[in-house]
Amino acid sequence: MKYDIMNKLQQIMEQNLIDIEQAKDRGQSAIGFYCLYSPMELAVAADAIPLPLCGTSNEPIATAEEILPRNLCPLIKSSFGFAVKDTCPFFRFSDIIIGDTTCDGKKKMFELLSRYKPTHVLQLPQSQDTAMALSLWRSELERFKKIVETQTGVAINNDRLRAAIRLMNLERGARKALMDMNKAKPAPLSGSQLLEILFKVGFLADKEKGISLMEEVVAEAKNGSFLSEDVVAGSRKRILLTGVPVGLGSDKVVKIVEQSGADVVAFENCSGYKQAFFVDEKTNPLDALAEQYLATPCSVMSPNNGRFDLLKEMIQEFSVDGVIDLTWQACHTYNVEAFRIEEFVQKTFGMPILHLETDYAESDTEQLRVRIEAYLEML
Amino acid sequence: MRYAGIDIGSRSIELVVVNDACKVLCRFQADTGFDPMAKAKKIVNRVSYDRIMATGYGRNLFEISFDAPTVTEIKAHARGAWTLFPGSQTVLDIGGQDSKAIALFENGNVKKFEMNDRCAAGTGKFLEIMAGTLGFKIEDFGKEALMAEKGLNISSMCTVFAESEVTSLIAKGQSRQEIARGLHDSVIRRAISMINRVSSEGDIVFTGGVAKNLCMTTLLSEKLGRKVRIPDEPQFVGSFGAALLALEIG
Ligand code: SF4
Numbered sequence A: 001m002k003y004d005i006m007n008k009l010q011q012i013m014e015q016n017l018i019d020i021e022q023a024k025d026r027g028q029s030a031i032g033f034y035c036l037y038s039p040m041e042l043a044v045a046a047d048a049i050p051l052p053l054c055g056t057s058n059e060p061i062a063t064a065e066e067i068l069p070r071n072l073c074p075l076i077k078s079s080f081g082f083a084v085k086d087t088c089p090f091f092r093f094s095d096i097i098i099g100d101t102t103c104d105g106k107k108k109m110f111e112l113l114s115r116y117k118p119t120h121v122l123q124l125p126q127s128q129d130t131a132m133a134l135s136l137w138r139s140e141l142e143r144f145k146k147i148v149e150t151q152t153g154v155a156i157n158n159d160r161l162r163a164a165i166r167l168m169n170l171e172r173g174a175r176k177a178l179m180d181m182n183k184a185k186p187a188p189l190s191g192s193q194l195l196e197i198l199f200k201v202g203f204l205a206d207k208e209k210g211i212s213l214m215e216e217v218v219a220e221a222k223n224g225s226f227l228s229e230d231v232v233a234g235s236r237k238r239i240l241l242t243g244v245p246v247g248l249g250s251d252k253v254v255k256i257v258e259q260s261g262a263d264v265v266a267f268e269n270c271s272g273y274k275q276a277f278f279v280d281e282k283t284n285p286l287d288a289l290a291e292q293y294l295a296t297p298c299s300v301m302s303p304n305n306g307r308f309d310l311l312k313e314m315i316q317e318f319s320v321d322g323v324i325d326l327t328w329q330a331c332h333t334y335n336v337e338a339f340r341i342e343e344f345v346q347k348t349f350g351m352p353i354l355h356l357e358t359d360y361a362e363s364d365t366e367q368l369r370v371r372i373e374a375y376l377e378m379l
Numbered sequence B: 001m002r003y004a005g006i007d008i009g010s011r012s013i014e015l016v017v018v019n020d021a022c023k024v025l026c027r028f029q030a031d032t033g034f035d036p037m038a039k040a041k042k043i044v045n046r047v048s049y050d051r052i053m054a055t056g057y058g059r060n061l062f063e064i065s066f067d068a069p070t071v072t073e074i075k076a077h078a079r080g081a082w083t084l085f086p087g088s089q090t091v092l093d094i095g096g097q098d099s100k101a102i103a104l105f106e107n108g109n110v111k112k113f114e115m116n117d118r119c120a121a122g123t124g125k126f127l128e129i130m131a132g133t134l135g136f137k138i139e140d141f142g143k144e145a146l147m148a149e150k151g152l153n154i155s156s157m158c159t160v161f162a163e164s165e166v167t168s169l170i171a172k173g174q175s176r177q178e179i180a181r182g183l184h185d186s187v188i189r190r191a192i193s194m195i196n197r198v199s200s201e202g203d204i205v206f207t208g209g210v211a212k213n214l215c216m217t218t219l220l221s222e223k224l225g226r227k228v229r230i231p232d233e234p235q236f237v238g239s240f241g242a243a244l245l246a247l248e249i250g
């Protein structure tokens, strides 16, 4: 029988809910995050449980639209809807929320979110390469640290921070190793499997559990446990997905690509490879965190040159045949950047790109399918 | 050998059969109705062929019911237009419920494409509803619009909003022809921006049912300053392309 990772993952997820509940009963705090820019290390250093809360489900959107405008990014509406409906266990577990001033929609949403949970918004600079930006971000992390200390009653010293960085580096290392599996031809893991594992591991209170699970998957994948027999090697086009974050429930594009006979082998987004970085363990921990996290190549930054470098590296290393650039409706930063991304990929690799703009609803599935199939026909 | 191409759109189904020399032997058209596969079956049963290829929004259903290969309408239109007008490098297709602009390589392969999104804005359906609101027959809509000296500005592209805008213009006693012209102008503006996103020069092959509208074709070449070429049967270009691709897969 095949190694059944998804089943195992499901069991771990269920156990995880019980673990978090018990931890909370013992007085441990949980801190909710909405963006890759805020270092989870600060929560980990105070023995708090970091929980990623970005909404990836269409379900709560209708409720969110009773308060938020309809033409807003679905990720923001979904996140907010979960809070209003109180249907996300991880939101319920969170004692406080950490947000960042990323895009306009998100930062204004946080003002409303504070009605449901104590919400702290970090002032994220809009550019990365000036001394002023770095020192602002450094001082915001200092403030973040105090917030966590007040919440948890734990004084965060440098040793604690270093240990947290080490642990999170291990986790990111395991994520990277998992994603790098798909550099092989054919890719041992399907895009939707990879996405599901990466997504679910993020909620695990016990980071070690997530790390060893990912290591196990890598070992199994090396044995070919995930390859289905009926796939002829090299017959499926290799697609890289770039752009907005994608998770369970907001993965329709990945599914359509797979149904159309191609593989999504890599994710250049913050659910995927944007998390494949390492924080320097030798220098002052808060300095190192400030510097590394600020460098996250997201379109909310201007300029955002890091994304072009990362894309170039990934297109080569994952030997991809095509690139799909995904934008959530009303996400201006990714939508505007799409023009330059297309130009860049076209010029550097002579490769056409498919830019898609959609939301979490299924209503445009057939329109998306035509575009995706037509794109695959071009490759 | 006889090669068939069937284009199952959301509003109509077209079928074309060609021979080895790419010559069209016969064509059929029918409304899609509420049961596309039953309709498709009826049409298919009327012709004899050796191989068939499906395209259009119903292609995947057809693939399951008839065990036939499929191709997207993008590629089918590209192949059809390029064969009818060898060397052409840009295709504009405006059908019942979608519109698309396609840029081609010299060998006829698709280089880049753009499509409208979920709504009916800028499609045949939009024009049809507006013709109805203005009390024109759809066949005369373009001719009537061309008779106006100027177009009234219509700002909404959404079918629902545009309809109420039109109704209020009628109530104000504005000329129906000028309103019609304004509506055509707005569809053309949208089509042009779609074309400009994929290609900046050369002739345009205009396909789809809307290419039969005289006002659309006239305005398109006027506003774009590029030559517009219209096939004899513009709504059959997709099915023709599919038939050619059925021939090609050998
Ligand atoms: S896409 Fe950018 S703003 Fe959104 S969560 Fe990721 S890093 Fe943060």
Ligand code: SF4
Binding pocket: A073, A074, A075, A076, A102, A103, A104, A105, A106, A244, A245, A300, A328, A330, A331, A332, A333, A334
């Ligand atoms: S996808 Fe875009 S609009 Fe949505 S939260 Fe992220 S940056 Fe903001």
